[in-house]
Amino acid sequence: MAQENTPSNPVDEWKSVVVDLADAQDWVSTWINLPEDQQKQFKPAEMRAFVVRRADFVDLLAQTDTEFARVYIGIKPNPESPTGQEACLVFASAARKGTIDPHAKEDEKHIIVDLIGEQEVYNWKEERMEKYNFELFDVTRPCPPICDPKSPLFIEGDSDIPCQ
Structure with missing residues (x-):
């Protein structure tokens, strides 16, 4: 049965958020470098899973040359949570180096690289490099x-x- 679209339903208010690289780096750094005294704040039972809407996967995978999604763990500010922070996952498009760079060395062609920000990738159909902005x-x-x-x-x- 479909859920009604009401403002009281938090899933219906959910919006895809494009993240600035500096914010994503800060969130991932916060997770990786979490001070020992704060590690008790994030109990496994309080970040047991993450839910992602299908539409958000579609938006991510629709970016040019996206073959994979790389997922980074982070901690972002959330003034509504009891700790003022919440765990998050930051999704980046990724591709095999050989599919985006025709000059990739043979031993590097299968390396999966992140596609972040403005990057040039090879358009095989047009046989030329093109710039894209990967979010x-x-x-x-x-x-x-x-x-x-x-x-x-x-x-x-x-x-x-x-x-909920």
């Missing part, structure tokens, strides 16, 4: 609060954040 996306919402407690993968844990 980063923050399209996830953590569980909790957006969870499915009836999922066979939802394992009870210590979390005071209720599921």
